[in-house]
Amino acid sequence: MAERRSEGSQDAQREESREESREEPRERSIYDHAGGEEALHRLEEIFYAKALVDPVLRTVFPRRQPHHVDHLTWFTAESFGGPDRFTRELGFRHLIDVHRNLKITDEQRERFAALYLEALREAGLPDDEPFLGAVRSHIEFGTRVAQQNSHAASDDELHPLREVPHWQWPKAPDQSL
Ligand code: HEM
Numbered sequence: 001m002a003e004r005r006s007e008g009s010q011d012a013q014r015e016e017s018r019e020e021s022r023e024e025p026r027e028r029s030i031y032d033h034a035g036g037e038e039a040l041h042r043l044e045e046i047f048y049a050k051a052l053v054d055p056v057l058r059t060v061f062p063r064r065q066p067h068h069v070d071h072l073t074w075f076t077a078e079s080f081g082g083p084d085r086f087t088r089e090l091g092f093r094h095l096i097d098v099h100r101n102l103k104i105t106d107e108q109r110e111r112f113a114a115l116y117l118e119a120l121r122e123a124g125l126p127d128d129e130p131f132l133g134a135v136r137s138h139i140e141f142g143t144r145v146a147q148q149n150s151h152a153a154s155d156d157e158l159h160p161l162r163e164v165p166h167w168q169w170p171k172a173p174d175q176s177l
Contacts, residue, residue: 026169029081030134034125037077044072047119056111060102078164079138092163102150109143133170141165 034040048069051057074086075095086095104112116139121127148159 026130026172030131030167030169031077031080031082033131034080037073037082039123039125040076040080040082041069041073043119043123043125044069044076046123047116048072050115050119051112054111054115056107057115060104060108075164076138079167080134081166084164087164092161095164096149096158099146099149100152102146104143104147104150106147109147113139113143130169130172134167137170138165138167 031040034043048061048064051061052064054061071086071090074083074090078084078086086092117136120132120135125131145159145161148157152158
């Protein structure tokens, strides 16, 4: 039978997790800081539910695609320093292909980014500035790449990115001194 924790040791555990949350975010991967696969999956699920009913995005997301949330989770996990499942199982070329010819408008790109940040809050992911900064820049960059690729009439017009980007923590203010 599992040993029951005494009141004292529960207090110690709570104290320990408070200590952990005070840990400098940049000391671990963005993926671990976010809460790993489970947290990112929750975020993508909330985001996708919003996108599917959004009037601005309805034309690009007319119906639920069964793999969308999983694939988005794999991509984000890999980009944030987690497992490289997206590259191993799908490959970056797949990402280019799915956005081709979508003709994403500025309004759609901006709405996609806004809903993503809304979902981030609702999913209960960390809300410290370094993490929010990393997600904002990741989504800003990613939506621009997707938009450019969605209009490319030939391969020459594609964004030059050819692999899942490895996102970094934003620079701490004191590092720029
Ligand atoms: C950071 C930006 C973005 C990332 C990381 C991303 C990633 C992905 C991924 C992983 C898929 C799944 C492909 C599959 O199921 O195999 C996908 C599909 C798709 N994306 Fe994006 N995307 C981004 C931006 C956008 C934007 C701005 C739009 C349109 C406003 C868009 C529209 C779509 C559509 C329509 C599909 C295909 C249909 C579907 O799976 O629902 N994406 N994207």
